[in-house]
Amino acid sequence: MTLQRMDNVGIVVEDLDAAVAFFTELGMEVEGLARIEGLFADQSVGLDGVRSDIAMLRSPDGHGKLELAQYHNPAAIADGSHNPPPNTMGMHRVMFAVDDIDDTIARLRPHGAELIGEVAQYKDIYRLCYLRGPSGIILALAEQIG
Numbered sequence: 001m002t003l004q005r006m007d008n009v010g011i012v013v014e015d016l017d018a019a020v021a022f023f024t025e026l027g028m029e030v031e032g033l034a035r036i037e038g039l040f041a042d043q044s045v046g047l048d049g050v051r052s053d054i055a056m057l058r059s060p061d062g063h064g065k066l067e068l069a070q071y072h073n074p075a076a077i078a079d080g081s082h083n084p085p086p087n088t089m090g091m092h093r094v095m096f097a098v099d100d101i102d103d104t105i106a107r108l109r110p111h112g113a114e115l116i117g118e119v120a121q122y123k124d125i126y127r128l129c130y131l132r133g134p135s136g137i138i139l140a141l142a143e144q145i146g
Contacts, residue, residue, distance in 0.1 A: 008065035013135040016070035020055045022111040028057040061071050095140035101127050
């Protein structure tokens with residue numbers, strides 16, 4: 001048996017509407033919204049009494065997907081710092097290729113985006129940066145310049 005594909009990346013957020021607004025401003029498209037609850041939900045995630053809302057978003061090319069989840073029951077928990085640094089163990093960022101990094105940053109700032117460092121240039125190939133978004137999510141943005 002072989003791996004077929006990577007289906008999506010799941011991110012738990014505090015405010016689903018704010019996270020959806022942030023990622024749609026980035027350019028992701030909402031594929032669907034759903035309430036998840038019941039025995040199937042409890043069994044699949046290993047929690048009791050699950051009630052959550054999810055939004056499935058896809059990148060414009062149709063290949064990348066994010067599943068954003070807001071847990072109502074049991075309540076989402078913060079494990080450690082809400083704003084961990086980029087070198088924290090575990091999944092810590094999602095990278096997106098963009099056409100114009102400066103425009104993207106400007107559009108995301110009203111949605112709570114904050115630069116973690118600064119926009120840096122790697123040779124004559126890329127401009128890169130890390131942003132912190134809703135619920136402490138770290139995004140990396142890359143603009144190809146060469």
